[in-house]
Every structure is written in structure tokens, then in C-alpha cells.
Amino acid sequence: xxxxxxxxxxxxxxxxxxLQWRLDHTTAPPPPPPTLQVELVxxxxxxxxxxxxxQAGDGSGRLFVVEQGGKIQIIQNGNVLGTPYLDVSxxxxxxxxxxxxxxxxxxxxxxxxCFYVNYTTTRLNGTLQTAISEFRATTANANTVNxxxxxxxxxxxxxxxxxxxxxxxxxxxGFLYIALGDGGGGGRHARSHRQRTGPHDSPGxxxxxxxxx
Numbered sequence: 001x002x003x004x005x006x007x008x009x010x011x012x013x014x015x016x017x018x019l020q021w022r023l024d025h026t027t028a029p030p031p032p033p034p035t036l037q038v039e040l041v042x043x044x045x046x047x048x049x050x051x052x053x054x055q056a057g058d059g060s061g062r063l064f065v066v067e068q069g070g071k072i073q074i075i076q077n078g079n080v081l082g083t084p085y086l087d088v089s090x091x092x093x094x095x096x097x098x099x100x101x102x103x104x105x106x107x108x109x110x111x112x113x114c115f116y117v118n119y120t121t122t123r124l125n126g127t128l129q130t131a132i133s134e135f136r137a138t139t140a141n142a143n144t145v146n147x148x149x150x151x152x153x154x155x156x157x158x159x160x161x162x163x164x165x166x167x168x169x170x171x172x173x174g175f176l177y178i179a180l181g182d183g184g185g186g187g188r189h190a191r192s193h194r195q196r197t198g199p200h201d202s203p204g205x206x207x208x209x210x211x212x213x
Contacts, residue, residue: 044075051166054103058110058140068099070119074143086135086145092119093128097184101166104176113137116176118166120158129155130164130180160184 043063052066063075070089074081092100102118109115113136121131134151158164158181165179 044078044080046080047073049099051101052103054105056105056109056115056140057107058105060141064103064105066100066103066117068101069094070100072100072103072117076143081143083144085143086117086147088117088119088147088150091123091147091150092121094120097162097164098128101164102168102179104168104170107170107174110140113140113142116153116168118168118178120164124152124155128158128161130158131155132168132178156180158184 044065047065047067048071049068050065051068054064054066056062056064061076064085065073065075065080067073070087070092071084072086074085088100092098094100098120100117100119104116106112106114106116114134115137116132116134119131119133120128122128124131132153132155134153135145135147136149136151137145160183163181163184165181167177167179169177171177
């Protein structure tokens with residue numbers, strides 16, 4: 001039955017339009033996503049075995065490139081500065097999976113100038129160790145740091161020359177997380193040291209506190 005005052009033809013057309021609207025909005029596939037385009041743009045070159053890059057969070061825009069052989073280079077305004085920010089090449093052993101392996105800046109670097117490095121060395125007891133060291137810039141905007149500012153926080157014996165980890169990063173909790181590797185070697189030997197894999201967070205508060213003193 002057609003309601004009073006409505007034309008059967010009008011009602012029929014309305015129903016057809018409603019059906020078409022439902023078809024258009026329930027069966028039509030969504031449009032394809034836009035094509036993702038990625039372009040790699042060279043920033044700087046000429047580094048020797050670079051394996052990490054960090055920024056200090058101090059607003060300077062500088063990038064700090066870690067070279068396995070023991071130097072940290074600065075990229076500033078698109079140019080590599082002529083003098084390394086830090087040179088610990090005389091303090092470490094490098095090659096293979098050894099060397100200067102990680103860098104992290106203190107969350108308050110802009111005011112205290114403190115940063116941390118992870119490197120392998122034999123100079124302390126004659127055997128291979130990972131050393132986690134703090135250095136302090138004389139001013140946050142300094143472009144060179146003297147190795148005499150080093151304060152070794154702790155060391156970990158490394159039974160093999162491979163799988164030495166190296167990563168350093170401050171978490172949002174203020175702790176410094178340190179990758180120490182799994183001990184290296186192969187087979188059962190590597191598995192026996194796996195408990196050392198992952199973040200080493202216990203010294204984090206002490207590290208941050210000491211640099212703030």
C-alpha cells in the first residue's frame with residue numbers, strides 16, 4: 001500500500017536509490033593506499049667503519065658518528081669536522097667484532113656535558129673486557145673532549161672476541177641500558193653466557209646521579 005499523498009513511482013525510485021546507496025557503501029573496495037616513495041639522501045662520507053650515529057639532544061643539530069677504530073666524528077651543517085670529538089683508539093682493541101661499539105648522551109647533556117661509551121680493551125688486566133666509560137665535555141657545545149675526563153663505570157670480562165654487543169641507550173625511566181653480548185664462541189659455550197644478553201640496567205640510577213653531582 002502506498003501512503004496517502006505519495007506517488008507509487010516516487011516510492012519505487014526512492015527504494016532503488018536506497019538500494020544503490022547501500023551497494024555503493026557496502027561492497028565497493030576501499031581505494032588503494034598511496035604509493036610509498038623513499039629516497040636515500042647522502043649526508044656525509046669518508047668514515048672508517050662507522051657503526052653508530054647519535055645526536056646529543058642539545059639543540060646544536062650535530063650528529064656524532066662512532067667509528068669502530070676508536071674515534072667519534074662530528075657532522076655539523078653537513079660537514080665532517082676536521083678533529084674527532086673523541087679519540088680513544090689508544091685505549092681499545094678493535095677489529096672483527098671488537099672496538100668502540102656504542103655511544104649514549106646523558107639526558108641532561110646540555111647542562112652537564114656527560115656521555116657514555118662502550119668499548120673493548122685489554123689494557124686493564126691483560127684480558128679482553130668490555131668497558132663502560134663516562135666522559136665529560138668541558139662545555140656542552142665543545143667539539144672536542146679530552147680522554148683524561150674518562151671515568152670507567154665498570155668492566156665485564158669477555159671470554160671471546162665476538163658477540164660483544166655494544167649498544168647504549170637511555171630509557172624513559174632514566175636508566176642506561178647496555179648491550180653486553182652473549183659471550184661469543186660457538187655451540188654450548190655461547191649458550192652458557194646467554195644470561196648476559198640484553199639490558200644491564202642496574203647501574204643506571206647511579207650513573208645518572210653521579211654525573212649530576
